[in-house]
Amino acid sequence: MQINRRLFGLGLAGLALSACGPGLPAATGVAPRAGLAPDLRPVPNPAYDA
Helix, strand or coil, rough: CCHHHHHHHHHHHHHHHHHHHHHHHHHCCCCCCCCCCCCCCCCCCCCCCC
């Protein structure tokens, strides 16, 4: 079977869409957690100069 440019492009597009397809509904359907543990919360850094 010969693969031309059009078939290669369609196959590549299908592969790209199938790679991100099932993860999209799961990522938007996940509820955020109640909060971070106290040792993981951000703290101000007075030495940081933005």
